Amino acid sequence: MDVEFLGSFTQATLPDHSYPEIAVGGRSNVGKSSFINALVSRRRIAHVSSTPGKTRTINLYLCNRRFVLADLPGYGFSRASRAEQARWTRDIESYMEHRTGLRAIIILVDGRHPPMPIDTEAIGWFSVLELPLLVVFTKMDRVKRADIGRRQADIAGMCDERHLESAMFSAKTGLGKKDVWSWIEQTLKT
Numbered sequence: 788m789d790v791e792f793l794g795s796f797t798q799a800t801l802p803d804h805s806y807p808e809i810a811v812g813g814r815s816n817v818g819k820s821s822f823i824n825a826l827v828s829r830r831r832i833a834h835v836s837s838t839p840g841k842t843r844t845i846n847l848y849l850c851n852r853r854f855v856l857a858d859l860p861g862y863g864f865s866r867a868s869r870a871e872q873a874r875w876t877r878d879i880e881s882y883m884e885h886r887t888g889l890r891a892i893i894i895l896v897d898g899r900h901p902p903m904p905i906d907t908e909a910i911g912w913f914s915v916l917e918l919p920l921l922v923v924f925t926k927m928d929r930v931k932r933a934d935i936g937r938r939q940a941d942i943a944g945m946c947d948e949r950h951l952e953s954a955m956f957s958a959k960t961g962l963g964k965k966d967v968w969s970w971i972e973q974t975l976k977t
């Protein structure tokens with residue numbers, strides 16, 4: 788696995804490149820950076836933070852010189868000011884509107900709890916683009932065996948009627964890595 792960090796950008800400084808781009812979005816602290824590290828088998832190419840809401844920029848990673856993963860700023864950080872949250876919405880909207888190489892979207896949802904309204908809302912925003920969309924439920928290593936069934940029902944409730952593809956994931960155990968990779972491969976082929 789060959790991965791190159793292309794840098795941290797704002798919407799204004801985001802560079803063009805000739806690769807298909809896959810955006811990774813999700814609530815602040817949901818595990819976006821850990822997801823990227825696990826996927827590309829690097830311990831810390833993406834910065835994992837103990838303080839939520841750290842990633843304020845769009846970070847680009849070139850994978851196997853074939854496609855770019857874009858780590859988007861996390862939304863819904865409750866301690867962020869209203870102005871910051873508004874800026875996030877503007878940035879993401881602008882990113883979605885102008886990013887010509889954008890080929891697919893991966894939305895991360897915290898698998899430890901039932902999905903929050905903001906997760907459903909975000910899926911609504913991203914669905915507008917009519918691009919392939921994968922919903923990934925993170926931190927599944929933290930879900931007790933007895934609760935897995937209930938979480939599966941939550942996931943089905945969120946994804947089935949919208950015909951969304953989903954995967955369960957753990958950056959700790961590697962659960963779901965294969966599923967996500969095959970989804971990415973499939974997406975790049977079409």
Ligand SMILES: Nc1nc2c(ncn2[C@@H]2O[C@H](COP(=O)(O)OP(=O)(O)OP(=O)(O)O)[C@@H](O)[C@H]2O)c(=O)[nH]1
Pocket residue numbers: 813814815816817818819820821822834835836837838839840841842860861862925926927928929956957958959960
């Ligand atoms: N147990 C467990 N913890 C995880 C997993 N993924 C992420 N975490 C933890 O969750 C916290 C946030 O992870 P990050 O990867 O920084 O999350 P993020 O979405 O990039 O956060 P921001 O960039 O701040 O929005 C860290 O303490 C991680 O160690 C996972 O699969 N399992």
Ligand SMILES: [Mg+2]
Pocket residue numbers: 819820821834835836841842
């Ligand atoms: Mg991050």
